[in-house]
Amino acid sequence: MIDRIATRTTELLGRLTIDSRFNGPPASANGGYACGRIAAFVDGPSRVTLRKPPPLETELSVHRDDDGIMRVVADGVVYAEACSIDPGILIAPARPTMAEAEAARNRHPGNGIRHLLSDCFVCGPERSNGLHVSPGILDGHDDVTASPFVPDATVGDADGVVPSEIVWAALDCSSYPAVALQSGPICLLGRLSVVQRRPIHVGDQLVAVGWTLAVSGRKYRTAAALVDPDGVTVAQSEAVWIALTGDAS
Template sequence: MSDSTTMHLKPRENGPRGMSNGGFACGSFAGVVGGTGRVRLHDRVPVDVPLSVADGTPITVSHGAKLLATVEATAAFTLDPPVRPTMAEAERARHGHPLRGVRHPLSNCVVCGPERHDGLRVTPGPLADHPEVLASPFVPTAAYAVDGIVRPAAVWGALDCPSYPAAALRTRRFCLLGSMRAHQVRPISVGEELVVVGWTTRQGSRSVHTASAIIDRTGTVVASADAVWVALRHQWLIRTMSWLRS
């Protein structure tokens, strides 16, 4: 990479309104280190504006004077999910997403937004027999692919939302993605029938360590990630934004 480059993130690949989905942002930034890496988010990432990517240790991503993210390459890895649900089980989990019909800051998220029919439609819900594990089908479309192969940023996006802490989703506690590390084992083709699984690995007072994996019809992991989520200190701010209003 040169000393500094510029990138723009697409407006339709949003999480909160006007901001990038965390997984799409992290996946885009990880591309500068070859695709397998850890991205730490220092602030929300805006869309459709020039972002400066500067070489260094670590690589930094900024908008103007504001540091948005740091990026480091990591070794390849694969994480095994605690369960491997079928497509039917994952579909039932998706329909059990506890915030269906509730307006909240991520209702229009390109990955998990239940009504976002032009998105990835990876809306994770709890598995019936494993309520602490989230799952969703993932059948990628050509809208998120190049020459029939799903873009890496979209793979990171699909891994992002299912890694949300299941307990926080159940209790409607709002968390923000703090960091994400991911590795893709093989290319993913448009139309593949995949399942994304997310689970919690460690719980702190405000931070939660989680993991997620995409599995194919044989149960083979094709991509996986770990993440750190941080709960907002003032949950009442989210309530004033209709997080809990139906």
């Protein structure tokens, strides 16, 4: 198990700290947001693997090792690894309208109850300063989820462009396994890759669609896409989710 950095030649690429606003579970960062921050150090499309829950308000160092892998470290502990990828093309199994996505979000099983991810920056239903991407099962599609994604000015830059880490965050919770969403168990993100095809701006009316690719034991391999009103995919992701054991409610 890789959890401490071994003796090897490394190049320091930079440092990052994740603000407490961008939490997933209460004491750690939203996995997709963290992956997006890390991916900024990779040239081109990338995949980020989380080795431990990414901490909040903690300085993380990003190193490139002599094996070509980037590792994200604090106090000798490896929190994540990242590498470049050659992405494939994903086709969403459904292209819901905004009204259909809103209806699905209203069916999100976490609405009105407290649970581990109630205050997640992305999917927390009661999170006033979050993204409100709370996916629910799409009507007529038991294994497809959907939610609106309409980024507001609090997540845009001075030109109204939504940073890539926010796009990664939206695609994270959008890819949550549909079967786990319906009946449990709670899952946490293990790996995420994202391809963004065009800039996303504040106020864009997008629909987030998620679906499952494969299941193996506690691992769920899933995909998600952000689709514009013309049905064009503007960003896509593949993810691996790990089901928690025991009671994590």
